[in-house]
Amino acid sequence: MTAACPVALDLGLHPGMAAAHARALVPDLDVRDAELEADHAFLERLALHAVAHWTPTACVSGVDGLWLDLSGTTHLFGGEARFCRRLLRFLQRIGFNATIAVAGTPGAAHALARYGGDALIILPPGKETKAIAGLPLAALRLAPDALTASARFGLERVRDLLPIPRGPLAKRLGLSTVTRLDQARGLAAEPIVPVIPFEAPRAERRLLEPIGTAEAIGQVIGDLIEGLAGELRTRGLGVRAAILSCHRVDGDTQRIAIGTATATRDVKHLTRMFAMRIERIDPGMGIEAMTLAAPRVEDLRPETIGAILAGDARSPDIALLVDQLTARAGESGLFRMAPRESDVPERAVGRVEPLAVPTGWPRWARPVRLLRRPELLANVVALLPDHPPRRFSWRGKGYRIVAGDGPERVHGEWWRSAREMWAVRDYFRVEAQGGERFWLFRRGDGVEAPTGDLSWYMHGLFG
Amino acid sequence: MSVQNVPLDRPRAEQLAVLRAQFAAAQVARGPVLPFGVPALDDRLAGHGLDGAGLHEIAAATASLNDDAAATLFAAGIAARFADQPGFTILWALTRFDLYAPGLEQVGLGPEKVLYAQGRNDADVLAMAEDALRDDAIACVIAEVKAADQTATRRLQLAASDGKTPMLLYRRHRSLGRCPLDQPSAAMTRWRIGCISSARLPYSGVGRPRWSVELVRQRGGEPLSLEVDACDATGRIALPAAAPDRAIAQVGAASQAA
Structure with missing residues (x-):
């Protein structure tokens, strides 16, 4: 058994029990396999949610927890206590029983949240050592062999470790045990490595002198695209949509956007697409900074060319042309016709996007x-x-x-x-x-x- | 007059050979030539077929919608034969979309081969056609316009020969009784297509459609006009089979005699 809800605990089941034992206690028990990957994926999602809503620094802790760095963020939610109650209600709404501990160190928070016994523990600063003293050693995130060794020495609680000199302790239980203890007490630093939500690639140029001519703007656009393409290449991405923002001297911002039919990082192609729209920029008194961002990107990996090396002709790629024509005709002006499931002639055809590969119609005589x-x-x-x-x-x-x-x-x-x-x-x-x-x-x-x-x-x- | 000039500055044999070599090199540099597969037509065309890197104009013989449909199918058949390899795409640029894609599929232009581009006006359509011609991903470009002056056709012809892509300019009728092909143009060939009666079948059905194909003008060749059977499922036109009625009459006579 890897997890048990309060109802199961009342029945006498607890995590770590063998499934056969549990079945013996509760004959009609519905046993399912644990999905550790799915649990972890959900925790990751929750961490991303936390980054988006509560604090910039959050990460998954262990297999069943999250670390949130609340420094300087809880006042936005009315203080730590209120924020924690709110968090508990949120988790309850999406179907979780949670315990929260707020402490000065990640180690102490980790221990108190799992072994503290209360749903919500808010520890005043500087009280970590006292708070964790009564907890079992497992709360310290010790390695399994350190735990067995300490059980052999008769060390059960964290307070048993405190009087032991550090040298013999490290010798008996390993250096990592000392480190864990120090981290929990706040004697050693333990930074939280935050999860970072996806960052859209962008390039920026701040200009020494405000510019206003089409040639100068075109030059800067070329530089920006070079920079963006380099970043895209290292990350293995291609642009589907790009936005160019021109910040003018008078504080106004001019924006032009392009969309592409397939992911691309072709500098020449992107430059041409922006060049077709360059006249839409109104430089006013001059532009002092330009930013190129790609809010929509897709994976663009190298593809195998086995068939081409073997001598097969490669069918021409019309995606670049599609982008170019879309710039002239508009989004709706470029299309293919595809069959629809209908026998009524006017309903049997419908427009689809230009890179689709539609199939044909039945061969009844049809007018042109x-x-x-x-x-x-x-x-x-x-x-x-x-x-x-x-x-x-x-x-x-x-x-x-x-x-x-x-x-x-x-x-x-x-x-x-x-x-x-x-x-x-x-x-x-x-x-x-x-x-x-x-x-x-x-x-x-x-x-x-x-x-x-x-x-x-x-x-x-x-x- | 030219006959009188010939003895005075007759080109020498080596000059002629050089000119021929230059001409052959120019031909190789051009795109492939697409024959119709109809000897009566191919033999009278300048390159024994349609130039694969040139502008060709097609118009309906009259302003009636039937001739319009015939001319459309003629253009679609040519495009289908230019794009006969799998994965090839043609561009069909127009301002008013009233094509019926299942009908185009029946002359070999399946829906996976045609990319439609709908512009707001003729200038849009011509600009898109020129973009597509200069891009080498497209097998053939068809543009439907009402008006295109000589500058526009010259631009298209240059773009077609630069990009080695065939260009079919479909000229719609603007007013009754005025042929759109009477304006000057830089096209390699100019075609006028009309519907004529199909051969009567021995039962009450519609036979293979038949068109009157008129080559109004071509560069380096004579105009001509003939009647052909309409495009089949791969876009090929054919010469009408000779007098099918006679064979049936013979069968009838034989059965009567027997």
Whole structure:
């Protein structure tokens, strides 16, 4: 057993017990494997949350705790006691029983939080030695062999160690025991190594003289991109979005942003993308500092070129061109068409992002251009139920049909709207006497009245 | 007049050889030539095919939407054959999107091959086409515009020959009864495509569509006009098969005789 909740403790179970023993005590016990990695990952998340919300210095301590450095931060939450109560409530809300100890050293806090016995212990400064004196030796984070050795010598409590001279103590229990004891008492320093949330790569240039010309700005942008690309290369990252901030002499800040289709750290490409937007910067009285930050980055690792060495041609990479064209056409102006799950022709296509690789459509005859909305035909002469029209007029011109294929029946999508419950379209591909080829449909199957009113529509044009 | 001049400054054989070598070198430096696979058409084209590093203009024969669709498919078929390798992409730049992608897939331009770029006006479209031409990642560029003056076409032609990428300029009709190809242009070839009646099938169906293809002007060659069968699933046009009715008539006669 690695952990037990208060209910389990009441039943007489405690951590360290063998699973068989526990089963003997509580026959219907539900035993699950401990997930130490998942626990650790959750603690890491909690540490990041702490960094974002409570204190800049926080880290995971052991397998079941967190260290928060509260120096100079608790006044923001109304003092240490209030902050700790708030923290306990927060942890209770997300489903944890926690104990908190506030002490002058990490070692003492560690010991008191685990062996102190109270949910909340706030130790006044300088009382660490006295507070931990009554705790068992395990509270000191000793190495396992040191613990067994001390048990052999009959040392059980921290206070047993205090009168022993340091030399013999180090000889018997190891130097690390002395260090741990000193750390807990505040005689030796033990810094907390804080977890650092992800830091967005950035480059900055402060200028000796304010600049205002496009050439000078372009030069600085080039330098910034060089710097950023170097940082990205060492961290193995590529830019997906970058923001350039120009701080003007009068305190105003001008910002321009770019986005890229794939992660890149190509200096030439980034420079060109910014150069296309350089005229949007208003230098005013002059720019005295410029910052380039990449708030959105992705991993960009070297990739294997085995296939290319083996002689396979590499398909050209259009990502750079996509970025360049997006700068001209806008985010929505660049797209591919991809199939959608629908048989209704106008719903069977949809726009997707430019680097997607869509699959195709079924090979039914389809026109190359589709009218924005179907247009009603007039003077239609047609045999029911399944013949193409003999003649019709459209946009004020009469057509006589010489050949036709069809019908291709498309049923309405009843799950979209009640009106399409019974709706049917019969599509025909017809050729008129002059060689014009059209795509027409009739609403209704020509037999059942609820399927449609038998009106004819023009929907597309074949070449 | 040229006939009179010939005896006076007739080029010598070695000069001719040098010129021929220069011409061949220039041809090699250009992009690949894409033949149509129709001898009647290829033999009359200057390079025995479409120049893979040049500007080609395509327009519908009339302002009707059917001819427009035919010309679109003609351009799409050429682009599909330029981009026949897996992984190749073409750019289709336009201002008003009314293409139907399943229809394009049926001439060999699957959705994974086409990247659409929608600009706000013709100037946007031309600028994007030029960007794409100078980038070597694109197999072919199609741009749909209503107006492009000689400067614009010259820029496109230069970009196409610099980037060794074929450029198909699809010129839409601006007004009824006025062909968009009557303005001067720097294009290598200029095509006018119209719909004509397809061959009647022995049953009541629509046969393979048929187009009238008119090469209005080409650099270094004569204009021509002929009727072809429309693009198949790989974008290839073909010459109409000779008189299918006759074979059926013979079968009919044979069965009657028997």
